[in-house]
Amino acid sequence: MNKMNDKNPSNTAGAWYTPCVRAVYQGPTNYRGSRVILSLPNHDSDKRRPVTKSYDYEKNGVETMAIDWLVEAGFVVTGYTADKDSWLILVNWSGQDVDGLWANLKRGAK
Numbered sequence: 001m002n003k004m005n006d007k008n009p010s011n012t013a014g015a016w017y018t019p020c021v022r023a024v025y026q027g028p029t030n031y032r033g034s035r036v037i038l039s040l041p042n043h044d045s046d047k048r049r050p051v052t053k054s055y056d057y058e059k060n061g062v063e064t065m066a067i068d069w070l071v072e073a074g075f076v077v078t079g080y081t082a083d084k085d086s087w088l089i090l091v092n093w094s095g096q097d098v099d100g101l102w103a104n105l106k107r108g109a110k
Contacts, residue, residue: 023066073105
């Protein structure tokens with residue numbers, strides 16, 4: 001085990017894992033309006049499938065909408081950053097039921 005894994009034995013890849021939610025803007029089609037898709041990277045469980053929400057034009061950007069939805073669902077948001085085509089919302093879910101929080105997010109889907 002390398003030195004990094006000695007500090008974080010739950011991570012076998014050797015890099016620190018920061019829980020995050022990816023928020024991606026999906027443009028409108030002929031049949032559906034603009035949407036925001038929230039997903040948990042590297043989580044392909046049936047309970048944690050991506051959540052699609054309608055784009056809220058009264059809010060100021062994808063990251064603002066995603067953070068508001070996550071906080072309403074009970075997540076503790078610690079920060080956010082952007083990559084090439086999405087927003088990564090950093091969350092702290094230590095000691096929390098992630099599946100329950102994700103279910104809250106799905107129930108609140110607009």
